[in-house]
Amino acid sequence: xxxxxxxxxxxxxxxxxxxxxxxxxxxxxxxxxxxxxxxxxxxxxxxxxxxxxxxxxxxxxxxxxxxxxxxxxxxxxxxxxxxxxxxxxxxxxxxxxxxxxxxxxxxxxxxxx
Amino acid sequence: xxxxxxxxxxxxxxxxxxxxxxxxxxxxxxxxxxxxxxxxxxxxxxxxxxxxxxxxxxxxxxxxxxxxxxxxxxxxxxxxxxxxxxxxxxxxxxxxxxxxxxxxxxxxxxx
Numbered sequence: 524x525x526x527x528x529x530x531x532x533x534x535x536x537x538x539x540x541x542x543x544x545x546x547x548x549x550x551x552x553x554x555x556x557x558x559x560x561x562x563x564x565x566x567x568x569x570x571x572x573x574x575x576x577x578x579x580x581x582x583x584x585x586x587x588x589x590x591x592x593x594x595x596x597x598x599x600x601x602x603x604x605x606x607x608x609x610x611x612x613x614x615x616x617x618x619x620x621x622x623x624x625x626x627x628x629x630x631x632x633x634x635x636x
Numbered sequence: 637x638x639x640x641x642x643x644x645x646x647x648x649x650x651x652x653x654x655x656x657x658x659x660x661x662x663x664x665x666x667x668x669x670x671x672x673x674x675x676x677x678x679x680x681x682x683x684x685x686x687x688x689x690x691x692x693x694x695x696x697x698x699x700x701x702x703x704x705x706x707x708x709x710x711x712x713x714x715x716x717x718x719x720x721x722x723x724x725x726x727x728x729x730x731x732x733x734x735x736x737x738x739x740x741x742x743x744x745x746x747x
Contacts, residue, residue, distance in 0.1 A: 566729075624736055
């Protein structure tokens with residue numbers, strides 16, 4: 524079946540890099556996503572990667588995909604207090620019809636001064 | 637920047653009542669979704685909608701739930717005979733073939 528696993532908590536010092544890891548089970552996944560949820564807010568799409576890529580960089584964000592191990596990571600460079608949030612890894616198998624996006628449980632990122 | 641809009645932001649209803657949660661997806665998107673998040677828990681898929689019909693639904697989406705796109709712009713989720721355990725944040729999303737963009741959610745409280 525489809526499942527996405529993440530660690531629940533991560534604490535980093537301000538200015539350091541944060542690395543949030545995720546594993547998924549569906550080998551047919553075609554897109555993998557990172558969403559950010561701030562307290563009381565909706566899900567903000569940060570970035571996504573197509574399964575035939577192994578890396579994508581967007582400003583402070585770097586996504587690495589190891590398709591063989593079904594492992595996805597999100598690296599946030601120079602972590603700031605505004606990065607405090609829950610980060611959800613998600614995957615979908617997009618084909619000709621709308622395909623559901625399956626979410627992990629989310630990793631709560633907290634920033635230490 | 638276009639965004640998915642959901643109304644109301646918070647709905648309180650009595651157990652057994654019917655509620656309709658409303659969403660205005662991003663125009664020119666073709667795929668629409670409803671998700672829910674019970675406090676402190678996972679974001680759970682409810683239903684996806686494409687080409688004016690349900691394309692996929694989860695076990696949660698039983699006869700108590702229905703979706704409609706009544707006028708080509710709005711996308712609604714109806715929950716009949718609400719139960720206490722329906723209390724959650726309900727998110728609407730719309731997208732193309734790759735990504736999906738979420739609204740800010742409707743917090744439903746069943747009392």
